[in-house]
Amino acid sequence: MSDNTIKTEILVHDLKVPVSVIDAGAKSLLNRQEVYGPLTDKQVKVLKRIIRNTLATQRLVNDVLELGRSREGVMITSDFPVFELVRSVLIENFDLSEPEVVEKIRKTQNYHELLQILEIKSVRLSFEKTTWMTIVHLDYVKVKQILRNLVTNAFKHKSTLVEIAGKIIENRLILKIKDDGKGIPPEDHKKIFETYFTTGAPIENAIESHGLGLAGVMVLLKDMGGNLALESDHGQGAEFTVTIPL
Numbered sequence: 336m337s338d339n340t341i342k343t344e345i346l347v348h349d350l351k352v353p354v355s356v357i358d359a360g361a362k363s364l365l366n367r368q369e370v371y372g373p374l375t376d377k378q379v380k381v382l383k384r385i386i387r388n389t390l391a392t393q394r395l396v397n398d399v400l401e402l403g404r405s406r407e408g409v410m411i412t413s414d415f416p417v418f419e420l421v422r423s424v425l426i427e428n429f430d431l432s433e434p435e436v437v438e439k440i441r442k443t444q445n446y447h448e449l450l451q452i453l454e455i456k457s458v459r460l461s462f463e464k465t466t467w468m469t470i471v472h473l474d475y476v477k478v479k480q481i482l483r484n485l486v487t488n489a490f491k492h493k494s495t496l497v498e499i500a501g502k503i504i505e506n507r508l509i510l511k512i513k514d515d516g517k518g519i520p521p522e523d524h525k526k527i528f529e530t531y532f533t534t535g536a537p538i539e540n541a542i543e544s545h546g547l548g549l550a551g552v553m554v555l556l557k558d559m560g561g562n563l564a565l566e567s568d569h570g571q572g573a574e575f576t577v578t579i580p581l
């Protein structure tokens with residue numbers, strides 16, 4: 336690892352403490368009004384926004400650190416069911432914008448009920464029962480980061496629908512993430528996997544898009560001996576297929 340990489344990673348690592356102090360402070364104000372004094376509705380709203388954004392920051396920090404770990408070839412595997420992975424990615428996806436959907440997802444253990452909750456939110460799941468219930472042995476954090484990045488992208492670019500499908504074939508977990516947005520023109524298919532490549536107007540993109548997500552996904556997948564395939568044409572939506580050996 337180069338000195339610069341180590342420096343950057345230590346810097347990112349050291350963000351953890353101040354961010355959690357901000358988080359704890361905002362949560363104290365919100366949840367312990369008997370100690371810190373009563374809040375107006377507007378103040379509650381601002382505090383909730385602060386808490387949501389500290390969560391987003393914590394995730395970014397963890398993602399960067401996880402990538403560093405991947406580059407060094409460190410794996411932490413465990414047993415978990417496929418549904419656990421998909422559910423938690425969905426929860427994280429809605430966490431920042433729609434807490435009431437998250438509540439509903441958390442409450443249900445039933446696949447068909449989950450389908451109904453998600454249908455209203457323009458997500459379609461397609462898993463066979465056996466796949467959904469299968470317990471896989473993989474690096475949970477890494478697989479989750481991969482799926483979360485692809486799902487976030489699909490939500491960012493969709494027109495009306497995001498589809499997440501999964502199956503297990505010949506001891507490989509295959510996940511498909513598909514949207515019906517404007518798609519990716521063939522000349523960009525290679526470029527989107529490069530760091531800092533984004534499409535669209537630079538100014539509107541600068542905050543939302545860093546062009547790091549897919550490059551990170553590739554690092555994580557390489558580490559696990561998996562791969563990523565893209566099928567998309569301009570105007571046709573995009574379909575990403577992840578294959579991970581079990």
Ligand SMILES: Nc1ncnc2c1ncn2[C@@H]1O[C@H](COP(=O)(O)OP(=O)(O)OP(=O)(O)O)[C@@H](O)[C@H]1O
Pocket residue numbers: 484488489492514516517518519527528532533534535543544545546547548549550572573
């Ligand atoms: N589902 C998709 N539909 C259309 N374009 C996509 C899709 N997924 C990715 N892209 C294109 O690929 C580029 C790179 O994606 P990537 O996830 O690496 O970065 P990003 O989403 O722009 O930012 P971030 O670093 O926050 O993930 C995007 O800017 C976008 O132009």
Ligand SMILES: [Mg+2]
Pocket residue numbers: 484487488547548549
């Ligand atoms: Mg992205």
